[in-house]
Amino acid sequence: MSDHHHKETFITKYIFSQDHKMIAKQFLLTGIFMALVGMLMSAMFRVQLANPGETSILYNLMPSNWMDPDTGALLQDKYLALVTMHGTILVFWVLTAGLSGTFANFLIPLQIGARDMASGFINMLSYWFFFAATVVLIYSIYVPSGPASAGWTIYPPLSAEASYIEGSGLGMTLWLVSITLFIVGSLLGGLNYIVTILNLRTKGMSMKRLPLTIWALFVTAILGVLSFPVLLSCGLLLVFDRSFGTSFYLSDLIIGGEAAHHIGGSPILFEHLFWFLGHPEVYIILLPALGMTSEVISVNTRKPIFGYQAMVLSLLAIGFLSFIVWGHHMFMTGMNPFLGSVFAFTTLLIAIPSAIKVFNYLTTLWRGNIRFTPAMLFAIAMVSTFITGGLTGLILGNAPLDINVHDTYFVVGHFHIVMGLSAIYGMLAGVYHWFPKMYGRMMNKNLGYLHFWGTFICAYGVFFPMHFLGLAGLPRRYYANPVDMGQITDINDIITFFALAGAVIQFIFVFNFFYSIFRGSPASKNPWKANTLEWTTPVERIHGNWPGDLPEVHRWAYDYSKPGAEEDYIPQNVPLKEGESEH
Amino acid sequence: MSTSYTLENIRKEKATMQLLWIGMVSICMFFAGLTSLVFVDNMEIPSESDWFLYSTVIVLFSSLVYLIVSRNIKRDKPVSFLIFMVFILGLIFTYCQFQGWSDMRNNYGIIFTGENPETGQATPKEHSYFYAITVAHFAHLIFGLIALFITFFNALRNKYSSKKFLGIKLAGTYWHFLTILWVYIYLFINYT
Ligand code: HEM
Ligand SMILES: [Cu+2]
Secondary structure, three states: OHHHOOOOOHHHHHHOOOOHHHHHHHHHHHHHHHHHHHHHHHHHHHHHHHOOOOEOHHHHHOOHHHEOOOOOEEOHHHHHHHHHHHHHHHHHHHHHHHHHHHHHHHHHHHHHOOOOOOOHHHHHHHHHHHHHHHHHHHHHHOOOOOEOOOOOOOOOOOOOOOOOOHHHOHHHHHHHHHHHHHHHHHHHHHHHHHHHHHHOOOOOOOHHHOOHHHHHHHHHHHHHHHHHHHHHHHHHHHHHHHHHOOOOOOOOOEEOOEEOOOOOOOHHHHHHHHHHHHHHHHHHHHHHHHHHHHHHHHHHHOOOOOOHHHHHHHHHHHHHHOOOOHHHHOHHHOOOHHHHHHHHHHHHHHHHHHHHHHHHHHHHHOOOOOOOOHHHHHHHHHHHHHHHHHHHHHHHHOHHHHHHHOOEHHHHHHHHHHHHHHHHHHHHHHHHHHHHHHHOEOOOHHHHHHHHHHHHHHHHHHHHHHHHHHHOOOEOOOOOOOOOOHHHOOHHHHHHHHHHHHHHHHHHHHHHHHHHHHHOOEOOOOOOOOOOHHHHOOOOOOOOOOOOOOOOOOOOOOOEOOOOOOOOEOOOOOOOOOOOOOO | OOOOOOHHHHHHHHHHHHHHHHHHHHHHHHHHHHHHHHHHHOOOOOOOOOHHHHHHHHHHHHHHHHHHHHHHHHOOOOOHHHHHHHHHHHHHHHHHHHHHHHHHHHHHOOOOOOEOOOOOOEOOHHHHHHHHHHHHHHHHHHHHHHHHHHHHHHHHOOOOEOOEOHHHHHHHHHHHHHHHHHHHHHHHHHOO
């Protein structure tokens, strides 16, 4: 491979790098940064919910015109701005780009035995589109009229006219510019992931031997290239409505006593287009986390993953079904009840492959020789919160039940448990597990445990009580609680307490992460004694991943504790012994 | 660059073609999103101008010519003039589209946005939609024209042979795709 070693400058090595490992780190660092921004925003609106109308030093993080000049309280429409930015950042920036961008880039070439992505150049473009999107989004926070404020789902009419809410002015325009750049970046990334997996697998790495991480990232990328373009068409028409005065989504509205000039459009169209992306998007977020969890659990139970084929098939089933359930976000739009029951049916079907996955995780854990590394704890927690959140999903998927709790804190509780906890835990499991491969050093284990238990307790403290608030009728996105809820009125204070404590605890992780990059104890080549190919590469980063020839694959990734073997793991590049059968 | 046709090259070519194919699937989803609107809302899209019939014939003809390009290059016959011809046909197609849009505006009163000068009514979304979907096709066509031009330029410099013509394959696949996409849009706006 020495002929592949061209001279690297600082710029080509760290900035405009085409090396997938460096691009992965760029995605990860941007993702962590955005996660902190999004988290601080949630701390601010949680403080408002606990102490409505009072001031807080936290608000000083935002431009000064976000506070009431007399009381110092957070302004009402800026509360909505915070909620909107928080959702946008967490859903798209952290759990889509931060998660897929990091681990698809890092793991695909390393785990399939390729020197790099199919196109390093497109891969680099993918990151820089994402970066540009980030700059525009951050900038939009500081424009005088404030950032987009119509919720992360940017439903028109609220998002369509600056006269409805300040954030629907320049801030919304910038949101749309930013998300367009984001979509282009995601598509370029997704194209590359798919083509790389299909074409660049090393000798012996048949699809049936692919680690489940790669299967999950593969299905995720397919969902992305099929659904993001629809969001683009959805956003394009919104741009026309906002900037050129067309009426796709807007109809005979009265604003301030005057009839608007729009006729004949329908905001429901927007919801259809949005949720056609929106639902696959939640699986774009979840599947990579599920994939990494499979890997981490198998390695740390020292057992083959239970039901490999069922795992792959359920990934494919979830991917397929996720395209025909979007209507469950729209039960309250006055849709034909028959159509509603069709969507309820398809939605409940997703429970089957989801339950299969959970069952297989549990059976893998059963009687395993479990090593509780921080990554493993996060992976187990990922499975546990997927169960908790999936159960409320079943409730929401039933139209007659959903109608009662739609747009309340019950929904907020549901999706935070599946995304805010499950997907984030999967991502953290990935960071703790692959950190030694990324930076050649180990993260501190004890800080990891502290981070895990603190996060786990606080996160449940935040999101579990939300279900009760929702059942009691508290609508989501309200600036303050308008109804007297008797005994549970103080729940908001408890939630805020856990939210702030949980936020502080995340800095343990941030410290551990950056400290370990420079000072962590040096990692060995294969610290977890894992089977996948990335652990056969040398510790120091090289362009092309393997010195000399690419490894050849002889077995699946899950030969742990195989009867008759000397050690409890057999890497994929070890040939079968004479008379040894594949799993 | 070596002229030997190694296994590595075949793999790379296959991967590049796949990148294009998956990209085209993405573009299809974009237009499927736009299409779905019409069914959700039972819209009737205007399509009065005859210019769009002309452009349809032209773009079909351009694709036919490109088929000859693909055949010729496999036999090492000259292609640069034919590619140039496809490029020019693409420009004529563009001309027809622009004529069609101005025809719709000036002679049929179908505008993208704003108030109808005679009736004072706001533009119905069917009319805006007509422009949205046809212009969206044109936006994709620009990249096709660029690709044709680059391919033509490379053909002039004898970059292609029967052994090595990935560029011709890529540009052609995309150009045929644009043709099919346009025919679809044409039928769609005429029959809804
Ligand atoms: C068993 C699986 C699941 C079912 C049956 C399900 C069902 C539902 C339903 C019916 C709603 C609409 C509630 C309403 O607005 O009234 C909903 C909302 C939501 N779900 Fe799920 N869900 C499931 C899993 C997931 C997963 C795995 C994720 C993400 C990782 C997720 C993310 C969301 C989000 C983000 C929303 C709310 C979006 C919003 O209105 O802002 N769900 N879910
Ligand atoms: Cu959904």
